[in-house]
Amino acid sequence: MAAVAARHIRKQFGDVFAVNDISLSVNDGEFLVLLGPSGCGKTTFLRILAGLESQTSGDILIGGENVNEVPPRARGIAMVFQSYGLYPHLSVFNNIAFPLKTQNTPRDELRRKVDWAMRLLSIDHLSSRRPRQLSGGERQRVALARALVREPTVFLLDEPLSNLDAKLRTSARSELKQFQQTVRTSTVYVTHDQVEAMGMGDRIAVIDHGQLRQIGTPTEIYDQPADEFVATFLGTPPMNLVEREGGSLGFRPEHFLPREMLNGSALAEMPFRIDRMEYLGSERILYGEIEGRPSKRIVTAKLPAHAASDQLRAGDRHAFAVRCSELHYFDREGRRTREGAVQ
């Protein structure tokens, strides 16, 4: 059964549709990531799920029940905010206890639940501190504990890692994922960071301009992008697109290799003129153009650093190739088409 289902959700601000007809469902225990650039409507959609904003049209179902008219507190959701939204004047204990107090939970039960949540997130030693005395990672755990004690049907997380520094973010990411696997609560996680999305999501929903572009597992999203937006939004550097008759042809930089590195047949060969090279330690990024093409789109190639043979230099022309199985075809509207169908 779907823990959360959204049906044809629209949200209009003036003339603009911040959310334009999004339908999706989150399965029980699933970790669903909403991924999209800033301002694409993903946070608005999450706030609609939470009940903090009301949709212009469409239905929200949580645990099978229509919650359109249900206030946030009764929706069985818990939310973790970008800046955590901790109550600055309350201790860690009281922050976590707050949702229980509003439900008039008996004192000993409250104590038990808060202690359990604090232990689970290993913050029991911080119980009497105030939020401002905590580090970013500790605050995040307090926010998670506060969400956890409500025993919600679904967690809604709004970019909870974006306030952490890069190093902490990596460890917090795996902690968060581990935590979710322990409690097995369905989770909707909003982010604009594709690394977070790929690393944490059971499934990813890619959103742009208020529309759902594609929903699928990380491999599906990466290997079979539904359109040019998804193709170029994921991957660093993003997928190369070159013009072809009736649309465009896409291939990932890591699949675009010197001809001699690829064996077997079914290769699409392209003469590549290298303009610039970047050495990134584990890999080398080559920027250049494909010769003999009318458009001057910049194409990138990502080579393992050790494999980038010494003959490759900026200014060189070299034969590069892509396996035909790794080519993606898009039509004029940018939608994925069957491989080679139009060619």
Added chain:
Amino acid sequence: MTAIAEGTRPVPRRSRFVLDRPEFMGPLFIAPAILYVVLLVALPFFLAIYYSVSAYTIFNPSYHFVGLKNLKEVLESDIFRHTLGNTFFFTIVSQIFGLLLGKVGAMLLIQDFPGRGIARALVVLPWAVPVSLAVLAWKWMFDSLYSVINWTLMAVGLMDPMNPAQWLGTTDLAMTAVITVHAWRLFPFGVVIFLAGLTSVPKDVLDAATIDGAGFWRRNYVIIMPIILPIITIALIFGTVFTFTDLSVVYLLTNGGPVNSTQVLGSLGFQVGVLSGDVSHGAVICLFLFPFLLLATIILLKVLRRREI
């Protein structure tokens, strides 16, 4: 060429950069403020202290030292004791009403509605209007014959037309009138302070409280109020000091009357020390404000310091 150019280049003198040196510019910039405080605050203050222990009057300007005689005389005066009580009553009650109205006003004005900008600007008017003009308008509203308040109350049948209220002529009503005007003058300050406080509460915190199941009252009194408490404390102390030392409303509206029922320390000090020319007793009355203001200032500074941490 190079040699000539180098030879003619003036050697920079140290004095050229004197304006770049903070140890010179700092004192220079702060000097006017210090001068201002010394001349207009410290000097009169110490002068007042001296007047209070001398026999100085306008008619006999002698600095003859009389010790605590003036203080004793003032403390024994019924009018003074009555005035002291009035001052506290006036200050506390108008604070309460000013801040209450301020909170309600701020909560209304933080809502999004068409014309909010204009409403916010209008609210500041009682503060911006010169006190003499404002009190003139209020004086008409409290007038014994033309009172629009009485007229309204009579029209809705809450007041006997044969026996209209004498707002400024009855002791209790006069105090009510003075407090009303002062609370009206404080209210924009309250609104501004509360608005600043309310907008400083992070949206995430409010959303979290909503999701955690806090209703209107709990959100307001368990989350918002404690968060903005330091700001309110500052507003309260500022307002208290402002009201405690104020004599304009009383002086313009009732001049302390009837029979000193609205007399406050400021207006009494002014009457005795300036109008009657008894400078030494006037000084004693005004210096009575000092311990309370000192206390208020200490609390204020403490609150401010705690807020910084």
